Each structure stands twice: as structure tokens, then as C-alpha cells.
Amino acid sequence: MGNRQDSDLYVNSPTDNRSSISLDLCLKLFPLVMCLDSDGHILFCSERMSASLGSPAIGKKLFDIFKIEGPGARTLEDRKISKEDIGQLFLLSSAELELAFRGQVIDGMYDSKHVFIFLATPWLSWLYDNVSAPRISIGDFPASDSQLEYQLNLCSSKEMLSDLKAFSKKLEHAREQAESASRAKTKFVRHISHEIRTPLNGVITSLKLISQEPDESRKSRLLEIANSSAAALMDLVNEVLDFSRIEEGVFASSKESFNLRPMMREVEAGLSAKAAEKDMFLQFDLSPYLPTSVITDKRSLQRILYNLIGNAIKYSESDLVITRIGLYSRNKEHKLEIEVEDFGIGIPEQDVRLMFDAFWTADNKKSNEYSTGLGLSIVKEIIEKLGGTISVESMLGQGTKFSFTMPIEEPTAQSTDTHAQTDQPPPGSRFHGKVLLVDDNAINLELAQILLGNLGLDIVTASDGAEAVATEKGQDFDLILMDIEMPILKGTEATVQIRGGGRNPDLPIVAMTANVSSDDIQHYITKGMNESLTKPVANEALVSLLARYLPYSAGDETNSPIDESESEEVSSMESLLDTETFDSLVNDIGSENAQRVIGMYIEQTSQQLGELVDLMCGDDLEKCRQVSHRIASSSLSFGLKRLGNRLREIEHAAKDGRNFTQAESDELKNLFAESKDVLERACGA
Amino acid sequence: MYGMIHKAVRDMVEAQFGEEAWQKIAEDAGVSDEHLLSLNTYEDQVVYDMIGSATKMLGLTPVQVLEGFGYYFVTETLQNNYKSILQTYGKTSFELLENLNALHTSIKATFTGYKPPSFTVTHISPDEIDLVYESKRAGLTPFVRGLVAGAAAFYNESVSITEEHAIDFPDGESTRFRLVRE
Numbered sequence: 115m116g117n118r119q120d121s122d123l124y125v126n127s128p129t130d131n132r133s134s135i136s137l138d139l140c141l142k143l144f145p146l147v148m149c150l151d152s153d154g155h156i157l158f159c160s161e162r163m164s165a166s167l168g169s170p171a172i173g174k175k176l177f178d179i180f181k182i183e184g185p186g187a188r189t190l191e192d193r194k195i196s197k198e199d200i201g202q203l204f205l206l207s208s209a210e211l212e213l214a215f216r217g218q219v220i221d222g223m224y225d226s227k228h229v230f231i232f233l234a235t236p237w238l239s240w241l242y243d244n245v246s247a248p249r250i251s252i253g254d255f256p257a258s259d260s261q262l263e264y265q266l267n268l269c270s271s272k273e274m275l276s277d278l279k280a281f282s283k284k285l286e287h288a289r290e291q292a293e294s295a296s297r298a299k300t301k302f303v304r305h306i307s308h309e310i311r312t313p314l315n316g317v318i319t320s321l322k323l324i325s326q327e328p329d330e331s332r333k334s335r336l337l338e339i340a341n342s343s344a345a346a347l348m349d350l351v352n353e354v355l356d357f358s359r360i361e362e363g364v365f366a367s368s369k370e371s372f373n374l375r376p377m378m379r380e381v382e383a384g385l386s387a388k389a390a391e392k393d394m395f396l397q398f399d400l401s402p403y404l405p406t407s408v409i410t411d412k413r414s415l416q417r418i419l420y421n422l423i424g425n426a427i428k429y430s431e432s433d434l435v436i437t438r439i440g441l442y443s444r445n446k447e448h449k450l451e452i453e454v455e456d457f458g459i460g461i462p463e464q465d466v467r468l469m470f471d472a473f474w475t476a477d478n479k480k481s482n483e484y485s486t487g488l489g490l491s492i493v494k495e496i497i498e499k500l501g502g503t504i505s506v507e508s509m510l511g512q513g514t515k516f517s518f519t520m521p522i523e524e525p526t527a528q529s530t531d532t533h534a535q536t537d538q539p540p541p542g543s544r545f546h547g548k549v550l551l552v553d554d555n556a557i558n559l560e561l562a563q564i565l566l567g568n569l570g571l572d573i574v575t576a577s578d579g580a581e582a583v584a585t586e587k588g589q590d591f592d593l594i595l596m597d598i599e600m601p602i603l604k605g606t607e608a609t610v611q612i613r614g615g616g617r618n619p620d621l622p623i624v625a626m627t628a629n630v631s632s633d634d635i636q637h638y639i640t641k642g643m644n645e646s647l648t649k650p651v652a653n654e655a656l657v658s659l660l661a662r663y664l665p666y667s668a669g670d671e672t673n674s675p676i677d678e679s680e681s682e683e684v685s686s687m688e689s690l691l692d693t694e695t696f697d698s699l700v701n702d703i704g705s706e707n708a709q710r711v712i713g714m715y716i717e718q719t720s721q722q723l724g725e726l727v728d729l730m731c732g733d734d735l736e737k738c739r740q741v742s743h744r745i746a747s748s749s750l751s752f753g754l755k756r757l758g759n760r761l762r763e764i765e766h767a768a769k770d771g772r773n774f775t776q777a778e779s780d781e782l783k784n785l786f787a788e789s790k791d792v793l794e795r796a797c798g799a
Numbered sequence: 800m801y802g803m804i805h806k807a808v809r810d811m812v813e814a815q816f817g818e819e820a821w822q823k824i825a826e827d828a829g830v831s832d833e834h835l836l837s838l839n840t841y842e843d844q845v846v847y848d849m850i851g852s853a854t855k856m857l858g859l860t861p862v863q864v865l866e867g868f869g870y871y872f873v874t875e876t877l878q879n880n881y882k883s884i885l886q887t888y889g890k891t892s893f894e895l896l897e898n899l900n901a902l903h904t905s906i907k908a909t910f911t912g913y914k915p916p917s918f919t920v921t922h923i924s925p926d927e928i929d930l931v932y933e934s935k936r937a938g939l940t941p942f943v944r945g946l947v948a949g950a951a952a953f954y955n956e957s958v959s960i961t962e963e964h965a966i967d968f969p970d971g972e973s974t975r976f977r978l979v980r981e
Contacts, residue, residue, distance in 0.1 A: 242883055247886065248883075248886070248887075250887055251887065251888075251889075251890060251894075252887060252888050252889075252898050252901060262884070262887065262905050263905050263908055263909045265883060265884060265887075266881075266884060266905060266906060266909055267909055269880055269881050269883070269884060270803070270837060270838055270880075270881075270910075271838075272880070273803065273837045273838075273880050274836065274837045274838040277802070277806065277835060277836045277837050278836065281832055281833075281835070281836065284832055
């Protein structure tokens with residue numbers, strides 16, 4: 115079927131017999147066949163061709179039905195089929211019929227005449243480009259047509275290309291990750307070597323100097339440096355090991371039932387000294403809806419909190435760090451929602467997304483802080499392994515907030531026995547240690563002394579700040595409980611002197627005061643106090659505080675709860691006396707002690723109140739403030755709430771420079787008389 | 800077997816059970832991204848391992864996995880990438896099944912290492928055919944059942960498929976199906 119060179123091929127010439135290809139043979143090889151004369155008139159269509167065209171086509175001109183897209187660029191007007199067309203690829207299309215054919219023209223015989231025979235197949239590429247659902251079927255193709263195979267090749271090549279692109283993208287991503295990990299590890303080795311060298315120097319230099327140092331006290335100081343440097347080294351190495359374990363997938367979580375509040379107090383106690391060093395206040399807001407005890411991985415939760423709050427202390431330069439704990443509970447899903455927020459320098463946007471990457475460290479890191487850059491990475495891994503999530507928001511100059519969730523289980527009734535689970539000492543526990551108790555109010559001093567004595571402690575008292583400083587110098591104490599508002603020397607100033615010259619850095623000094631606003635507490639901490647205990651002191655809060663600083667041993671419960679019928683009688687004393695406070699006091703110190711101390715209170719307060727009434731009518735408002743403060747404090751300790759609150763109002767009014775009327779002082783006298791009466795009755799009951 | 804089969808298994812698992820489920824199956828079956836190149840050929844064992852792992856991880860029977868996969872293969876994989884080929888080889892599910900051997904011959908003429916199964920159709924009535932499936936691979940009859948159901952869905956037809964019986968076929972598997980168009 116190649117190009118014929120014969121110049122004397124005559125189409126429509128019945129006398130020319132040189133064409134040898136019969137129509138029958140063509141029909142066996144090709145389903146779509148038509149015979150044409152040299153003007154393009156359709157003389158014959160095969161059955162499938164007729165079906166494809168849809169309407170009778172015999173006699174019509176091929177060029178009127180189809181656009182000739184090949185061969186060449188001939189126009190329809192001069193369109194005639196000639197011997198030059200034989201062997202060439204013909205491309206025909208009809209947008210109207212949604213048909214397109216490709217094929218060859220050969221010379222053949224039809225009805226004893228020489229004709230051109232068009233051997234066609236569907237033109238797939240045109241059809242797929244122009245028709246949404248081509249009207250073709252496998253029967254339209256000659257068996258040898260390779261178009262379907264090309265089509266198959268095209269589809270699969272497209273798919274393969276897309277696979278290779280996806281694969282290449284993944285490889286590229288893996289390469290970037292590998293390179294980034296490699297860079298990070300190189301950076302880590304450099305960084306950790308530097309971090310290790312500093313405490314290592316501390317150890318080596320101290321030990322070297324000890325051998326040459328004759329002075330014992332300096333030797334001891336050098337040993338301290340060596341010890342603290344070695345401890346820092348150990349922390350660094352432990353962090354690296356933890357990270358490595360987590361990376362290897364060796365992480366064992368251990369769930370237990372525990373009480374959230376004491377756990378938070380432990381965290382607070384563990385970090386408060388560091389916060390105080392930086393004049394920073396740690397605030398903990400716990401939702402009232404939190405269950406008393408929960409089941410989760412306590413150790414991990416503590417570790418996460420230590421890390422996040424510790425980072426805020428180290429790096430944020432904020433003066434306040436707030437930790438909020440809330441509860442999410444829906445259907446059977448329970449989780450803690452925890453935020454740790456500081457209001458410090460913030461983190462640049464480009465660093466926020468890198469913060470959880472291993473070996474990332476803040477650029478603002480202080481040179482004297484050791485850091486592996488693994489802490490946040492470890493935190494994230496632990497949270498995710500426990501089924502939680504963590505995120506961070508930060509604004510430069512405004513602060514940073516970490517939010518994370520931790521799934522919990524609510525304990526079953528059996529597991530809510532918090533005695534065994536919490537770190538609160540069991541009732542009747544005995545503490546060991548020597549406590550310096552400082553208060554200018556003899557009643558408060560007596561009350562606290564009884565409470566502490568009942569708990570097994572060795573107590574030394576001082577009645578003002580100056581006495582406290584002098585007493586501390588001569589003896590070793592394990593804890594100082596310090597009132598703030600005192601004559602001669604205030605508690606805060608006494609603390610400054612006790613810690614002066616770097617002395618007593620580890621001696622806990624706790625403010626005992628009624629002034630517990632966050633500003634007040636922050637002020638105490640900046641002065642070197644560890645934390646504060648609210649007055650009037652509740653036994654439970656005192657025990658919980660002591661447990662943070664002093665060793666204790668479990669003992670028998672010696673205090674029996676007050677008889678409820680008694681408290682019902684006392685409740686008739688209405689609003690003058692807070693029976694809960696009173697009962698609790700009697701319960702804590704015993705009724706005999708209570709009677710004695712109440713006697714002391716009535717005697718001293720009667721005298722002091724007389725003084726106060728005179729002061730209210732005079733000009734010495736500062737003295738008036740001091741006396742009202744003193745009486746208010748002890749009155750509230752016994753639950754005399756109306757009297758205590760009125761005295762507080764007088765204290766604040768005096769502070770603001772307001773004068774008092776005679777009626778006000780008379781009213782106060784009456785209130786004291788009523789309160790005294792109620793107290794004596796309650797005590798007698 | 801070609802990588803496109805592996806890829807189709809992955810696509811099905813990810814679409815129906817999530818990416819994490821696929822990661823677990825891939826890890827269990829020892830399948831990596833290198834096994835997901837459509838035109839690469841791999842040992843048949845790879846796909847058997849994948850089906851085995853999917854069965855284990857998804858808590859389904861092998862028949863459920865294979866049948867689901869056959870259906871997914873036609874209605875998603877072929878529908879998305881080879882729709883024109885399906886349309887050319889059949890205007891109905893019966894016609895496609897009749898022309899499957901021709902399609903497989905074309906594929907074999909194009910690609911190397913292709914070992915297609917055989918499908919023989921015998922017309923019982925205009926809406927009822929016998930389909931005899933023969934393959935050198937064992938255990939894939941449920942896959943064929945899914946393929947046939949997928950083909951019916953592709954052409955929007957309702958076809959009931961009855962597995963008549965297994966036919967003795969040395970070193971492989973053969974099954975006769977009765978298909979009735981409703």
C-alpha cells in the first residue's frame with residue numbers, strides 16, 4: 115500500500131485493471147471502510163461506517179461532511195483525491211457528528227470500477243480531546259491498530275509520572291529532613307559540649323582548689339560549688355538520655371491516682387525559689403470544676419509543668435507566670451486543659467514553629483543557664499505519647515502561652531482514697547524541725563505556737579522583726595514563719611537582713627499575713643520570702659505548708675473533731691462569730707488551750723480597744739492603723755468576723771487618712787462588747 | 800504484579816480507614832514508597848503481604864478485603880486513570896467482560912512482565928452470562944467478584960453475581976460465576 119509511482123492511475127476508469135486490492139479483503143481487515151471517487155463522493159460505506167455516520171451518506175461528498183485536517187494544507191475548494199494521496203495518513207473530523215477518523219487511501223476495485231478506498235479507524239486523540247463520551251467501541255478498531263495500546267501507554271505513563279513526582283517529593287522532603295537533622299545534631303554536639311564544659315570546669319576547678327585550700331570554710335564552699343556543678347552536669351546528661359530514650363521509642367508511662375492540688379503545690383514549691391530569685395510571681399489558677407483526684411501519669415505531668423514554668427522563669431523575663439488548669443469533659447472523654455502563660459519578651463514568629471524541634475534554644479537564653487535545647491522536644495513527645503496535644507502562641511514583647519491537654523481518667527470510687535495517693539501528710543503526722551515563729555500579736559503567737567507544738571515542732575518565738583534577726587543569728591532553724599506588719603522591723607525587712615550577704619539561701623522563710631493580694635505576695639517574694647500563708651492560719655494549710663519544707667512521720671490522730679451538736683448551738687451566735695473558724699480552732703488546739711488563749715485575747719483586746727477608741731478620736735492615724743491591724747488579726751483568728759472586718763475597714767480608712775466620728779468609735783465599743791460576749795458563750799459551751 | 804495494584808490498595812485503605820491505618824499496614828507488610836510506582840513490577844508476594852496485613856490490622860476477613868479492593872479498583876483507580884480505556888472496551892459490564900481478554904492482550908503487547916488472568920463469557924440470555932475466571936494466581940476469586948461488582952457500578956447497572964463453583968485449575972484458581980442483569 116505504499117506510494118504508487120504510476121502516472122497513469124485512473125480513478126473511475128473501468129478499463130484499468132492494475133489495482134489488485136479487493137474491497138472484500140479490505141472489509142476483512144478494517145471495520146470502517148468507504149469507497150470514494152476522485153471528487154470525494156461516497157460510493158460505498160461498510161456496515162460499521164454507516165452506523166458511525168448515523169444517516170445515509172452514499173452520494174454525499176466526504177469533504178462536505180468532514181473537515182480534512184491532513185494531509186497537508188489543502189482547501190476544500192480544490193479538494194480532489196489523487197494518486198499523490200495514496201499511502202498518506204488522512205485525518206478527518208466532524209465536530210457536528212462528534213466523529214473523527216484516521217486512515218489511508220488506497221486504490222481498489224468497487225463495482226468493477228477503480229476507486230479510492232478509505233481504510234479508517236477512530237481518531238482517538240481528537241475524540242478524547244473534543245468529545246466527552248466518544249461513540250466508539252472495540253469493534254471499530256482493526257486488531258492490529260496500536261492506538262489503543264498508545265492510549266493505554268499514555269494513561270499509565272501519566273499515572274507513573276505522577277507517582278514519580280510524588281516519590282521525588284517525598285525523597286526531597288526526606289533529604290531535607292536528614293540534612294536538617296544532621297545540621298541540628300552537629301549544632302547539638304557543639305552546643306552540648308559547651309554546656310557540659312561550664313559545669314565541668316566548676317567541678318574540676320573546685321576540686322583542684324580544695325586540695326590547695328587550707329581554710330575549712332572556704333573548702334566547704336568549694337565543695338558546694340563542685341556539688342552543684344556536678345548536679346547540673348547530671349541534669350544535662352539525664353535530659354540527653356531521656357531524649358534518646360524517647361527517640362528510640364522507649365517511653366513507659368505509669369498511671370496513678372493522685373490529688374491535683376497538692377501536686378500543684380509541689381510544683382509551686384519546687385519552682386518558687388527560682389522565681390523569687392528573678393522577682394517573679396507564680397500564679398496558679400485551678401478550675402473549681404476539677405475533680406479532687408485524677409488518674410494519669412503524674413510524674414510526666416509534673417515534669418511537663420516543671421519544664422514549661424521553669425522555661426518561663428529562666429527565659430521570659432516576665433514578672434508573672436500564670437498556670438491555669440481546667441477540665442474538658444465530654445461523653446467519656448476527660449482531659450486536663452493546661453496553660454502556662456508569661457508576659458515577658460515573647461518569641462519571634464519564625465522561632466515559634468521551631469520551638470518543639472530538638473536542639474532549639476532561645477536566642478535570648480542567658481549565658482549562665484544550662485540548656486540542652488531538648489526540653490520542649492521531650493515535653494511534646496511525652497504529651498503526644500500520653501494522647502494529648504501541645505501548642506504555643508507568642509507575641510514579641512507581650513509574652514508566650516503554651517497550651518496542652520492531658521487525657522485523664524476519673525478515679526473509681528475505690529481509688530478515691532486520697533490519703534494513700536496524695537502527698538498531704540496523714541492526719542496525726544508529727545513534723546521534725548526547729549521553727550522560728552515571729553509575730554507581734556501575742557494572741558496570734560500563742561495560737562500558732564499551740565498549733566505548731568501539737569504538730570511536734572520545736573518552736574522559738576520572736577515578737578518583732580529585729581528580735582527575729584537577732585534570734586536567727588544565734589541558732590539553726592529549719593523554717594521561719596514571719597508576720598509582715600510588725601513594729602521596729604517589718605517581716606520583709608527582717609527577711610532581707612536574715613538573707614543578707616548571701617546567708618541562709620536555703621532557709622525557708624514564709625510570710626504569715628492577712629495581706630495576700632498578688633501584689634503583696636510578689637513583694638514578699640522579691641524581698642526573699644519563699645511564699646505566704648494566709649492569716650488566720652488554717653490547720654490544713656499549715657500542715658500542707660510544713661510538709662513542703664520539713665520531714666514528718668505518720669502518727670496517731672490525736673485531735674477529735676468537734677461534736678456537731680455543739681456547733682449547732684454556737685450557730686445561734688449568728689453573724690458575729692464564724693463558727694466554722696471557731697470550731698476548727700478549738701479542734702486544732704484543744705478546748706483547754708482555746709479557753710486559755712481566748713481569755714488572753716479578751717484581756718488584751720479590751721485594753722487595746724480602749725486605746726484604739728481614743729486614737730480614732732485623735733490625730734495619730736498611723737498608730738490607729740497599727741492598733742486596728744493588730745486587733746483585727748487576732749479577732750479574725752477566733753472567727754469574730756464582724757469585729758475583724760470592721761477593724762479592717764478602720765485600718766484601711768486610717769491608712770487613707772480619714773478621721774473618725776464619735777459615733778463610729780461608740781459603735782466599735784458596742785461591737786466588741788457583743789463579740790466578747792458571744793466568744794465567752796461559745797467558749798463556755 | 801504492577802505497582803498500580805499496590806497503590807490502589809494504599810489509596811483504598813487511606814480513603815476508608817485513614818492515613819495512620821495505611822502506615823501501620825505498610826510497616827507490617829514491609830511496604831515502602833518504592834513499592835508504589837505504577838509501572839514497576841514486583842513479586843506477587845508483596846501484594847499478598849499487604850492484603851494479609853490489612854486483614855490483620857483492620858480486623859476484616861481476607862474475603863472482605865479482597866472483594867472491597869476489587870470494587871475500589873474499578874470504581875476509583877480505573878475510573879480516575881483509565882476511564883477512556885474502559886469506555887472503549889465496553890458499553891456495558893457484560894461487553895467489558897467479553898473484551899477483557901482483548902484488553903489484556905493489548906496490555907501484554909505493550910508492557911513487559913504482564914501475566915493476565917483469563918475471562919471467558921458465555922451468553923445464556925441477553926441479561927445473563929456465565930463468566931469463567933482462570934488465573935495462575937491463587938486466592939483472588941473474591942477480588943474478581945469485587946471487580947465485577949465494580950464494573951456494574953461503573954456502567955450504572957444492577958447485576959447479581961453468583962459464584963457457581965470452583966473449577967479444577969492446576970497451579971492456580973478458576974471459578975465459574977453466573978451474572979444476571981436486573
